[in-house]
Amino acid sequence: MRPQKISDRELIDKLFAVFRAKGYSGARINELAALTGLKKASLYYRFPGGKEDIVKAVLVDMSAWSEKNIVGVLESPNLDADTRLEVTLSNINKLYGRGKKSCLFESLSLDDGLQLLGHEIKQSLRTWIRAFTTYGQSIGLNRIAAEKKANEVVTLIQGSLVVSRIMEDNSSWAEAMKRIEKLYNY
């Protein structure tokens, strides 16, 4: 049992980066290995189930991140509403590199990833929507209105990430962030 060359934490982070940028089919084991500094065989040692195993681990990690940094913050009983929103948007902003990085859910919801991971991805996105819905209700919106805003939030996020990526210009992202703030400040 040699020492690990790279920690689970760092490993997942690097694998995550490839899947978000390339999707499931586009992420090649060779590249995953090269980018993590491990040889292919070592990657298979860490993830015996191969590529499916890897992508699922990445997705599970992303869910945990969401639970902590989105749901946990938006529903935190210790923070006032403004702070909850501010911290959440800051976390989201960081997650997506200020609009310069793609969304894992989007990248994995094409091609082979869809049927392999569709259910988990759907659950994850639903989690985001629910958290924003709860937030909306916490500031006095009725359920319908809160759900509508929550859906608008995730739509703006996804859309601006796609547009920013294609246009190689994150101004769409910046606009979306401003709009999301406004959604809850009026």
Added chain:
Amino acid sequence: MRPQKISDRELIDKLFAVFRAKGYSGARINELAALTGLKKASLYYRFPGGKEDIVKAVLVDMSAWSEKNIVGVLESPNLDADTRLEVTLSNINKLYGRGKKSCLFESLSLDDGLQLLGHEIKQSLRTWIRAFTTYGQSIGLNRIAAEKKANEVVTLIQGSLVVSRIMEDNSSWAEAMKRIEKLYNY
């Protein structure tokens, strides 16, 4: 010279369907052949440059479609403003199967597709934005306001397509369409 088993028109349509759903890496030559009813070798006869040739033909066809059904309509001198918007949205609605089909630009802007087609995709999306900007100006908006709305339109379209795909529910798409109409009716 045997007769063509499938017309160029129908061929492109079927190839388009695969690329929009699977992206560049996810679209396998075998599947493209199977779905069009042609054998691989016949596909190579029609597109000597192989996969790159095919995807570029699909993208060029998409550009022509946009020119005719988006730009051409939004900038048509023969129609009043309301009709121009109505027809355009109807065309877009049809293109995306009422929110049930992905956007080719999005699908091709991941993984290998990005560096191969990034420039063309960017140009195509810019075309959409410009057409909506021109439309906004035609109904009295100043350039800045028109550009802002145009960007919001494409962001809503892209975002709601992603959300609808993941959630397996096109209500996000329906909401986005309503919102786009409102953008130009107030």
Added chain:
DNA sequence: GTCTATAAAGAGATAGAC
């Protein structure tokens, strides 16, 4: 745990018959 080496399968692409 990680490595080198290699097997097994898949994908893109071509040759040549019809």
Added chain:
DNA sequence: GTCTATCTCTTTATAGAC
């Protein structure tokens, strides 16, 4: 124009040494 057959290269995955 389309086909069958085949080739090559890539990709996934495993065996076994260290």
